[in-house]
Amino acid sequence: MVERLHHITDLEELERVAIHGRTSLYPERIKILVGTATCGRAAGADEVLEKVRDVVETKKLPYLVAETGCIGWCSQEPLLDIWVPGRPRVTYGRVKPKQVPDILAALPEAKTDLALAIMTGDDNPVTGRHADYCNGHGPKVDGLRSYAELPLFRRQLRIVMRNCGIIDPASLEEYAARAGYHALWKALWQMKPEDLVREVTDSGLRGRGGAGFPTGRKWQAVRDAKGDPKYVICNADEGDPGAYMDRGVLEGDPHSVIEGMIIGGYALGAHEGVIYVREEYPLAVARVNAAIEQAARADLLGDDILGSGFSFHISVSKGAGAFVCGEETALIASIEGRVGEPRPRPPYPAEKGLWGKPTCINNVETWATVPVIVARGSEWFASIGTAKSKGTKVFSLVGSVANTALIEVPMGTTLHDVVEEIGGGVPAGHQVKAVQTGGPSGGCIPAEMLDLPVDYESLNAAGSIMGSGGMIVMDDHTCMVDIAKYFLDFLQDESCGKCFSCRVGTQRMKEIVTKISEGRGTEQDLDLLEDVAWMTAETSLCGLGTSAPNPVLSTLRYFRDEYLAHIRDHKCPAKVCKELITYTIDQVICNGCGACVPLCNGNAIVGEKKKVYHIEAAKCTKCGACLETCNFAAVLVS
């Protein structure tokens, strides 16, 4: 594809590339799309793609086979989509390679027994236009619901993820066909840098990385700062466990971030940008590098972009596996080749950032939103969301929920709507206990508070934070003491060690919570835990330390009963904490099938085949493998 690219030096050329992109985005022949983001690949998308290519080649079928990013329907990966011109796009989920020949043989008809849903068109927030796949009167596909009707999709509004699962992330042409780089042209040719800063300010956009600082104010500070050169940085060090929206965007639509950064560079007077991305995301790194190279070859990066005289370059810096590098001053230190330790602010990076120069750091989602704001105007963007939280936010909805998914909804959507409607609730037989937001800096919001609207202020008031957008649904099988221990383990490990209070505070909190989880805690320990938590929050330098107590404080606030059950009754109500549970085999139900025996980690299961087995408590490591394998529910936990 790259070889065919023209040098895009003006709007006319950009339009030509966009028209070219349309020939593969909406081709006049059958198109087969496989979602090959990391999650799709983990579920087997590569094998599906290989099979599709194999069938198409051996049968010499005139079909276009393409890859796409993640549409967010994680629970149904790997996803295969087929688009027959003039008809709705049909989505197949959990596709196995052996199903591929049947699906392709049925074309142009859909294999409705295997299909999940149909997509009758797509919306483009950059232009506000809707592309209808079947000219408004195309055939319905029997028995299949459209995306617009599915609970998972009907509440979504996709601004950041506008192209994910639609375009081929490796195609600049298809990005252009979705009006990509048109906002850049508008910014460079029709707007002054100060207009852009004002637009972003008026839009009410706030940083999507976690803290929610108004982006326009940050831009203004960098613009006003004295110092040359200036830098823009994209923070793609997505470290919060349970959050993967940045990966989704970088893998599915890398050009949206690049376009946002170039616009930012022009607005702020910067000519150099750095994308700092986690090494744990090799595919994201590869796709971003490829997109940068394409943009550079097309003259969209480099000197005299779109004939405007403005120059901008982007490089990629790979993280080396340190959570704290998501903090902006630590991230800058890491780019400079030093250890990622945060430093006191002020001076903020806006004044003294990378190499001591004014630097604007924004998150992936923030940068990807910028082109849409420029294209549609601040007023349009500000009309979405709540009074203080504008626009949309991407969430990774994971944990104990029927539809694990990457979703984008307007700010202010309630947790209830997200979990119950979009997510389809927890699996049958379970109950929602809490929703964890904000990663290790966030907190657990109890089921009683699910009416809470998701915006920066509401989440803060509930003792959690928006964070980068991880939303982990927890059911009655999750122990809140164990969760607190989990996050403390994470934080004490990831604390850079610079501040005594964070380094030792997280350790002490972990010791106390561990003691409680093992049934050795006292009620005084809870007071001590709160003391240490407040001390850590009050006296640490960066966001990691100041928010480290959130998981402890929020679980103490809403789930004190569970702590007390561990302390007073030496019981773990969720039956998770190993020291407080025992595994036994029901001697009546067990039919002696023996499936559990080879899996037992401690060789603790004794007995005779076809008779009955039992567990020797002294040898049991409480790994739970017997419980997982038993098909007859004969393994009991108490």
Next chain:
Amino acid sequence: MLNVESATLDETLEQYDERRANLIPILQDIQANYSYLPEDLLRRVSRKLHVPLPDVYQVATFYRCFSLKPRGKHVVQVCLGTACHVRGGPKILDRVETETGTVGLGTSPDMEFVVETVRCLGCCGLAPVMKVDRDVYATLEQGKVKTVLNRYRRGKKKSGGKDADRG
């Protein structure tokens, strides 16, 4: 990550100029080629970039992705992100440790595997997951761990498995 065509250090170093900012990328390349950071190479990097050896050592020990000791042939990364944690990630880790014979994290006695934990692979929708070399295995159960590891023991890879960073 392992057993990439081993470029010599000279070739690695030649790609970079002497700026301090290149320290981490160079160490990442060495780590990828040698599976750890040999001491003599750290000394050479220190001289090339004019960065004092203690500073190089500080960076090499601060970041999780670097190792100062040789590691097993196959890298097993068990994800312990929140979603994996609530869906049984720690149990998968226990099972991996039992199967490979490592005591806690680290390299197995037969040098076949190095067991690590990773904070989040970003496949939370498919939890619990683990990664062996470049292949990601999703929705794992304890019972599947042995089968997966045995594929690598025999020198085989996931059927049709591709490099995860092929982009």
